[in-house]
Amino acid sequence: MTKKYFGGCDVGSTTGKAVILNESGNIIASTIVPSEIDPEETSVKALEAACAKVGDLASYKDIAYLVGTGYGRNEVAFANENISEISCHAMGTFSCAPAVKTIVDIGGQDVKTISLNGDGSVLEFAMNDKCAAGTGRFFEAMSRIFRMDLDEFSSLSLKANKIIPVTAQCSVFAESEVISLLARRNPPEEVAAGIQTAVSKRCFTLLKRIGMQPLVTVTGGCAKSKGLIKALTKTIGMEVTPLPVDPQIIGALGAAVFARRHQ
Amino acid sequence: MGSLTAKAYVMNEKGVLAGEIIRVRSTNIDSATNVMEKALARAKLRFSDLDACCSTGYGRYEIPFARMNMSEISCHGLGAFMADKSIRTVIDIGGQDCKVILIDGAGNVRDFIMNDKCAAGTGRSLEILARTIGVDLKKLGDLAVKSGKPINITNKCSIFMELEVLNHLYDRKRLKHIACGIADAVAKRVAALAKAIDIENNVCITGGVSKNPGVMRQLAYHMNTSFTLLPVDPQIIGALGAACYAMQALRVEAKT
Numbered sequence: 106m107t108k109k110y111f112g113g114c115d116v117g118s119t120t121g122k123a124v125i126l127n128e129s130g131n132i133i134a135s136t137i138v139p140s141e142i143d144p145e146e147t148s149v150k151a152l153e154a155a156c157a158k159v160g161d162l163a164s165y166k167d168i169a170y171l172v173g174t175g176y177g178r179n180e181v182a183f184a185n186e187n188i189s190e191i192s193c194h195a196m197g198t199f200s201c202a203p204a205v206k207t208i209v210d211i212g213g214q215d216v217k218t219i220s221l222n223g224d225g226s227v228l229e230f231a232m233n234d235k236c237a238a239g240t241g242r243f244f245e246a247m248s249r250i251f252r253m254d255l256d257e258f259s260s261l262s263l264k265a266n267k268i269i270p271v272t273a274q275c276s277v278f279a280e281s282e283v284i285s286l287l288a289r290r291n292p293p294e295e296v297a298a299g300i301q302t303a304v305s306k307r308c309f310t311l312l313k314r315i316g317m318q319p320l321v322t323v324t325g326g327c328a329k330s331k332g333l334i335k336a337l338t339k340t341i342g343m344e345v346t347p348l349p350v351d352p353q354i355i356g357a358l359g360a361a362v363f364a365r366r367h368q
Numbered sequence: 369m370g371s372l373t374a375k376a377y378v379m380n381e382k383g384v385l386a387g388e389i390i391r392v393r394s395t396n397i398d399s400a401t402n403v404m405e406k407a408l409a410r411a412k413l414r415f416s417d418l419d420a421c422c423s424t425g426y427g428r429y430e431i432p433f434a435r436m437n438m439s440e441i442s443c444h445g446l447g448a449f450m451a452d453k454s455i456r457t458v459i460d461i462g463g464q465d466c467k468v469i470l471i472d473g474a475g476n477v478r479d480f481i482m483n484d485k486c487a488a489g490t491g492r493s494l495e496i497l498a499r500t501i502g503v504d505l506k507k508l509g510d511l512a513v514k515s516g517k518p519i520n521i522t523n524k525c526s527i528f529m530e531l532e533v534l535n536h537l538y539d540r541k542r543l544k545h546i547a548c549g550i551a552d553a554v555a556k557r558v559a560a561l562a563k564a565i566d567i568e569n570n571v572c573i574t575g576g577v578s579k580n581p582g583v584m585r586q587l588a589y590h591m592n593t594s595f596t597l598l599p600v601d602p603q604i605i606g607a608l609g610a611a612c613y614a615m616q617a618l619r620v621e622a623k624t
Contacts, residue, residue: 235525236486
């Protein structure tokens, strides 16, 4: 009998993610690809790249059950079903870290906080998708000002001895504020610490809306920002639990976990 | 002293002498001195001829030759009133903020509401989006009024609007419809702010964005009203109000 594989595909605004699980629920392949303008194309690219890593899976069309999620979830090629990214982030986190009760998901274009029930289902959530402040888009713009790539910018604030506050909430105004702070020869790492703290405060506001319960974790691409995690830990006064799986693929993982229920 | 431009206005008891607008320079002092020198030169005057100067705008505390300063809200209120006594509401759309100011029959501020937290609905948003479609800010308004079918921009954040506008460009929508959509997006944010306060007629628009015919047309449409055109450059109204305050102060001093 041939083996069965289950897939999850998370089509985000900035990247597309795919996860493939085997029958016992182990992650056997995962990929992250940059998003295309067309969400369907993004899903095909992510799925093809993931299938290429699995010997006996010739095409993503051979995946037994495929669940799409993310903002482009309606357009995931050959998906059997699509499920909201909120449910998928909850399930993905639960499947690898069942003790986590609260998630901050920082994506390219939105920020969500999610609280979990004991079975990995969503208890409550809050979201900012109206304003770019505190999203991946915001960090991209900021790293550009510092003439750094995102990775470099992420750890810049770790060296700071002090935090220079960045007061503007709007990304556009924050950009001008940061440019003038740097022009006045403030140490870049201290300005970066101010940026990370400002974003942490916005996350904290969203966290308070859903009643933050430990353990807290961060998912999405920005979870890899060491500077942000440090600032967030300080702002919320609680440890941020690292996940055993790449936090950027959690949405796709959750989708794949839902897919595997269709054994 | 605005965030993007500096304005100066010179007047005497009889009225206007000269006005000037410049793009801001590296420091507020530099901008203020430069714009005032230019306005004075137009009026064939020198700095030593200046009896009193009042500063306003966000850089108002740094002007060494100003003997006093007033908030831009007071100055826009009084300035618009001095330009046209029938004005009771001033909508000031500046480079970094937007204010709706209600004034009484003497030009005093009765109430106001302001957005300075979010770039949407300010000149800044307009500037970013004009750049996104590669149209000169000065030409955006003229292009916008050629269209009767603005594309609908649904996002409320300037950053997200930029991506939405780019998508419309990729879809090869007509540039004039996109330009009109940009003007419409800014107008919608301003109209939403104005809705939060009970405006009274007549209404005038001040600030740099008032020179954009596209935003003006779309704003009149969303507010379902018409605007009173001022006989003075609407971008210089704040400076005019400040000049009126300086003159009032001199009058009070002369009496005592």
